[in-house]
Amino acid sequence: MGSFIGNNKREIQKQKQKKRQEKQHRKDERKANGGNSLDDMIAYVDVNGNIVDTPPDLTEKKEDIDVNSIEIATPKKVEEDPTxxxxxxxxxxxxxxxxxxxxxxxxxxxxxxxxxxxxxxxxxxxxxxxxxxxxxxxxxxxxxxx
Missing domain, CATH: 2.40.50.140 (Nucleic acid-binding proteins)
Known part of the structure; x- marks a missing residue:
C-alpha cells in the first residue's frame, strides 16, 4: 500500500513538471511571435488630439503660451426679436x-x-x-x- 501512494505522488509531480514546461513553452512562443505586451497596448495622443501608437518626441521645442492671453468667458447672448x-x-x-x-x-x-x-x-x-x-x-x- 505504501508503494502505491509513493508511485501516485511521483506521477502527480511529473504532471506538474510537464504543465510547467508547457506553460514556459507557450510563453517563449508568445515572446518569439511578438505577442501582446504592455508596450503594444499603450496609446498616445498627439498635439492635434489624434490617438497614435508612437510616443511623442520629447526633444521637440514646445510653444510658449502667455497665460494672460487666454480668454475665459461665455459668448454674449444675441438679443433676438421674440415676436x-x-x-x-x-x-x-x-x-x-x-x-x-x-x-x-x-x-x-x-x-x-x-x-x-x-x-x-x-x-x-x-x-x-x-x-x-x-x-x-x-x-x-x-x-x-x-
Whole structure:
C-alpha cells in the first residue's frame, strides 16, 4: 500500500513538471511571435488630439503660451426679436382656445382667448410670442399683424 501512494505522488509531480514546461513553452512562443505586451497596448495622443501608437518626441521645442492671453468667458447672448408671425389655424370661440400656425417653421401653438385680442378668428394674420405652458410652448401676447 505504501508503494502505491509513493508511485501516485511521483506521477502527480511529473504532471506538474510537464504543465510547467508547457506553460514556459507557450510563453517563449508568445515572446518569439511578438505577442501582446504592455508596450503594444499603450496609446498616445498627439498635439492635434489624434490617438497614435508612437510616443511623442520629447526633444521637440514646445510653444510658449502667455497665460494672460487666454480668454475665459461665455459668448454674449444675441438679443433676438421674440415676436413671431403666424396665422390663426383654428379657433373655437365657444371654448375660448385655438391654434396658431407659425409662418417660419409650420409648427402649431396653442393659445387661450385671454392672450388674444378681441375679435380674433380663423385665418387672421397675427404676431405672437412663445412661453412655456404646462405641457408645451404656448402663444402669448397675440396681436393682429399689420
Amino acid at each position: 413671431m408671425r403666424g396665422v390663426v389655424d383654428y379657433f373655437n370661440d365657444d371654448k375660448g382656445y385655438g391654434f396658431i400656425k407659425d409662418k417660419n417653421n409650420g409648427n402649431k401653438y396653442f393659445f387661450h382667448i385671454s392672450n388674444a385680442p378681441e375679435g380674433i378668428k380663423t385665418g387672421n394674420a397675427v404676431t405672437f410670442e412663445l412661453e412655456q405652458g404646462k405641457k408645451d410652448m404656448v402663444a402669448v401676447k397675440i396681436e393682429f399683424d399689420k
